[in-house]
Amino acid sequence: MQHKKRSLSDERSRNPAVDDYDFFARCLQAYGESDLYADIETWRIEDNPYRRPLRPHVFKDLNFQKPLAREELLTSASLTACRTLLTIYESDFVLLPRRDLASKRADMDEFYGRRAQVLGAIVRPWLESYLFGFLDDAISTSGRWTLSSMSEYFESFIAEERRRSDGSMATAILTSEYPQHAARTCLVQLASDFLLESSAMGRNVGGSYGPLQSEMFKILIDELGYGVHRTRHSSLYEGTMESVGLASTPHTYWQFYLTSSLLLNNYYNYVCRNHGRFFRYIGALFQAETTFIEMCRRMADTLRKVFGPGVDVRYFQEHAHINQHRSRMVFDRMILPAVEMFGEGIIPDIVRGFEEGKLLAGIAKQDYLDQVAWSDSSAHWKLLAPAIHRNIEHSREKPKVQRFIEPRGELSVTHVHDGDALCFIQSGILRFVTGHERSVLLHAGEGTVIRRNRLHGALIESEECTYDIHSIGDYEQWLS
Ligand SMILES: [Fe+2]
Ligand SMILES: [Fe+2]
Structure with a gap:
């Protein structure tokens, strides 16, 4: 008689917190039952990082069970999922208002409270699958990857990046009927991530993973200006915002983030929040660091053309400069040693992260161009x-x-x-x-x-x- 060995995971019973969609839907609705997420009567949210309109009254009409398809990424349900997911992710970060904490203390307690934590923990993985499930089909990393085929693949990308002259964002700003508006719209989109820059990355410095961990930490302290507040990257970006008349407190323009900007920001949290996706993250990081060089150079020029010499472009100058080095550093000191240490089996993850970051950045760019064109007309x-x-x-x-x-x-x-x-x-x-x-x-x-x-x-x-x-x-x- 044959005895089939059953693994423990086969025998585990289904659990509503893990598998039951209706349970998730009830938790999502309960999560939305908070003044923090209700509709507001102003366009901007002044210096209160806890208040984020999510339009929770629509939760009950939406179905998040089946992952979005590539062509559904900018739908109403996607926007709702993106806003909600980012709110949940950011409850892991220390967010404090600049002024008058006392009047916002109750909001703070609720934002970080037990209710939000428990419900958020159940809701998060469902929204992640809903938003990012499409990537499994959109990106294929099949085939046998070796260290040399990966290096070749990335080297050709870097060479192509250097040759590339795709300045569609700069062109859209400069040819817009209202260049200053188009430029501010762009800065607002970037602000969702840049004013909290390196927060998602910071999720990766804990733990124990050998020399790579120290390389990761070097990148992080660079982001943080080596402890000098005025030179941390998010401080530089605050300067950019203020120099063109925009508020520099995080998420003041929450209502004006496009779906794709939130999606991209969520993606970096998605790969950093769950450390099973660590190798994907280093691929995505390499992609971002590499493409950022040209983008920042172009952005500095464009902003100067649009706003004149008074605009503070230190953020973009700094990145155009350091990213040359950074891109190399991620490749030579993180990706190569990671493959040497953990084997070629991690290459598909690295390539996947790289391609995912590239795909989502492209979607964000197109969404921005479409919004500016529509708004201009x-x-x-x-x-x-x-x-x-x-x-x-x-x-x-x-x-x-x-x-x-x-x-x-x-x-x-x-x-x-x-x-x-x-x-x-x-x-x-x-x-x-x-x-x-x-x-x-x-x-x-x-x-x-x-x-x-x-x-x-x-x-x-x-x-x-x-x-x-x-x-x-x-x-x-x-x-x-
Ligand atoms: Fe409408
Ligand atoms: Fe940075």
Whole structure:
């Protein structure tokens, strides 16, 4: 008689905290039941790192069970998942307001409290799978990798980076109808990560993993300015923000982070929070350090062109300079010794992290370009609205419509729609917002086309405003 040996993991019973989607959904809803995450009446959040509008009222309508597909990464559910996941990740970091802690003490206690910790711990892995599950299919690292094939692969990437002249972000800023707005939008996107720079990386300095650990620590102390506060990288970035009239406290512009900017920021936490992904992280780190060199050089030039000599570009100059060295250092002192020490079996992880970082950075860039282009064309989208509205009125098969009647001062926290929508004003005045200090005023009989996946919010500027949101799918089919 044959006895089949069963492993302990086969016999473990399913546990709701691990496997039960409904249990997760209940925990997510409970997580959202906090004033910290509720809608607010202002666009900016002044010096309070604990308050982050998540639009938790939509949690119950969303399903996070099946991982997003590559083409769904910028949907409404993705934005919600990204905002929530970053909030959970950052509850591991020390975040303190600059002023008046006493009035924010209750917020602090709640942000770091037992309830948020327990619920966050259950919610986090589900949101991670939901957001990053697509990477398994999007990136293949199959085939036999050796130290020399990996080195060749990376060397050719570095050579290509040096030759590359893809300045699409710089070009978008300089050719924008409003270059200063486009530049500030870019700085706001980067701020989600840069004002807390090296926090995700810092998760990797604990533990015990040999000489690599000391190399990791060298990179970290470099990020932290070797203990000199004014030279730490996040301090340099604060200087950049302030020099162009932006607030430098973390997450002041929470509502204006694009889905993809949050996704990229979450990704670095995703690979640093769980140390089973450590080798992926060093691949992603190498990718980021290498591409950052050109990006920073270009950014410094672009900001000077847009804002003049008064703009503080030390952050970008510093990185253009040190990253030459950093990229080499990660390769020679971390990647190569890691493969020597732990074997070629870790190469697919390193390559995977490298490719994942590259893919997500590319998605973030395109999302930014699309948002700037859409925001720049506000006048065009406003012009199209009456004709589209007329066509809807005359059509037999009308799209789904939702009517809103809101009082003065009511603010719709920024969000995205999964298809094109027509916003049309029946009475009153609505300020339609497409970015930080970027908006268009809409009166009765006017409206605008909200393109799919584009971030927007609204503020009522009359005693009352009645407006409709028509889910038109693809706006072009309503033009004739
Ligand atoms: Fe840095
Ligand atoms: Fe909307």
